[in-house]
Amino acid sequence: MNEQEQPSNMPPGKSEPQWERDVLNRLAFAAVNEQRRARRWSILFKSLGFLYLFLLLFIFASDKIAERGEHLGKHTALIDLQGEITDGADTSSDNVISGLRAAFEDENTVGIILRVNSPGGSPVQSGDIYDEIRRLRAEYKEVPVYAVVTDICASGCYYIAAGADAIYANRASLVGSIGVISNGFGFVSGMEKLGVERRLYTAGENKGFLDPFSPERPAEVAHWKQVLAKVHEQFIKAVKDGRGARLKDNPQVFTGLIWTGEEAVALGLVDGLGNIDFVAREVVGVEEIVDFTPQQPYFDRVFDRFGASVANAMTERFNLQFR
Numbered sequence: 001m002n003e004q005e006q007p008s009n010m011p012p013g014k015s016e017p018q019w020e021r022d023v024l025n026r027l028a029f030a031a032v033n034e035q036r037r038a039r040r041w042s043i044l045f046k047s048l049g050f051l052y053l054f055l056l057l058f059i060f061a062s063d064k065i066a067e068r069g070e071h072l073g074k075h076t077a078l079i080d081l082q083g084e085i086t087d088g089a090d091t092s093s094d095n096v097i098s099g100l101r102a103a104f105e106d107e108n109t110v111g112i113i114l115r116v117n118s119p120g121g122s123p124v125q126s127g128d129i130y131d132e133i134r135r136l137r138a139e140y141k142e143v144p145v146y147a148v149v150t151d152i153c154a155s156g157c158y159y160i161a162a163g164a165d166a167i168y169a170n171r172a173s174l175v176g177s178i179g180v181i182s183n184g185f186g187f188v189s190g191m192e193k194l195g196v197e198r199r200l201y202t203a204g205e206n207k208g209f210l211d212p213f214s215p216e217r218p219a220e221v222a223h224w225k226q227v228l229a230k231v232h233e234q235f236i237k238a239v240k241d242g243r244g245a246r247l248k249d250n251p252q253v254f255t256g257l258i259w260t261g262e263e264a265v266a267l268g269l270v271d272g273l274g275n276i277d278f279v280a281r282e283v284v285g286v287e288e289i290v291d292f293t294p295q296q297p298y299f300d301r302v303f304d305r306f307g308a309s310v311a312n313a314m315t316e317r318f319n320l321q322f323r
Contacts (some may be wrong), residue, residue: 085121112286119157162242179256
């Protein structure tokens with residue numbers, strides 16, 4: 001091939017350097033166009049993300065505005081207590097007391113309904129809520145508090161309800177169980193059969209208190225029963241202080257037994273039969289009900305419950321509860 005001839009694959013009329021520049025230009029323009037497309041898609045997705053967040057904020061703000069609007073008129077405040085009463089849950093004293101305070105502080109609250117449905121739980125959490133109900137009732141004398149039982153109000157739940165001005169229930173509701181329980185298992189015989197030796201090292205002669213893998217010690221059992229009896233006395237006093245002369249003189253009331261709503265009325269544990277609508281309409285006198293039950297953000301609940309699970313792991317060894 002002579003020096004003046006062009007390669008067969010080179011475009012006609014183009015020199016070799018010019019051809020290379022054209023290819024590089026096309027590649028550069030393609031890259032630029034691709035970047036522009038990617039940037040446009042990025043801007044689109046970011047815009048959609050901001051729009052989504054804006055809509056969420058708008059909905060949240062609308063709910064708050066609507067909620068404030070509801071509070072403009074006279075109303076009956078509602079706080080829900082549902083499930084086992086324990087720290088870190090929706091039924092914790094912090095959560096329930098927060099709702100109670102908000103309801104009392106609202107100048108348009110005519111009366112408060114504490115709707116309860118719980119088998120009981122922590123005596124500490126129950127006692128804190130009871131004490132705060134009594135304190136708030138003394139501070140806001142014109143705002144009555146009514147406990148309304150749905151399915152069950154037992155033990156620690158009844159401890160709380162006893163702090164209200166009056167208690168209402170369904171005829172088939174389960175009410176009572178005024179007692180304290182602590183339960184567990186003993187594995188000593190099973191370990192002996194399996195040939196397992198227990199090795200427990202402590203600093204402090206009672207640090208292995210009620211260890212389920214060691215034989216029971218009469219002195220420890222006697223002490224624990226005394227603790228349970230003391231907590232039971234506190235429970236009984238709270239119920240007597242809250243219910244007063246309405247309680248019938250029945251020796252079975254404080255034995256841990258549970259009754260139906262109808263039986264509870266006869267025993268003076270409940271004042272009457274009715275649901276929240278009945279109490280709002282006929283007792284409070286204001287049918288409009290506004291929910292003051294605190295609602296924690298989802299992630300707050302997750303982290304709170306994680307912390308509570310750590311605390312529960314430390315206390316489950318003794319498993320002291322109102323149930």
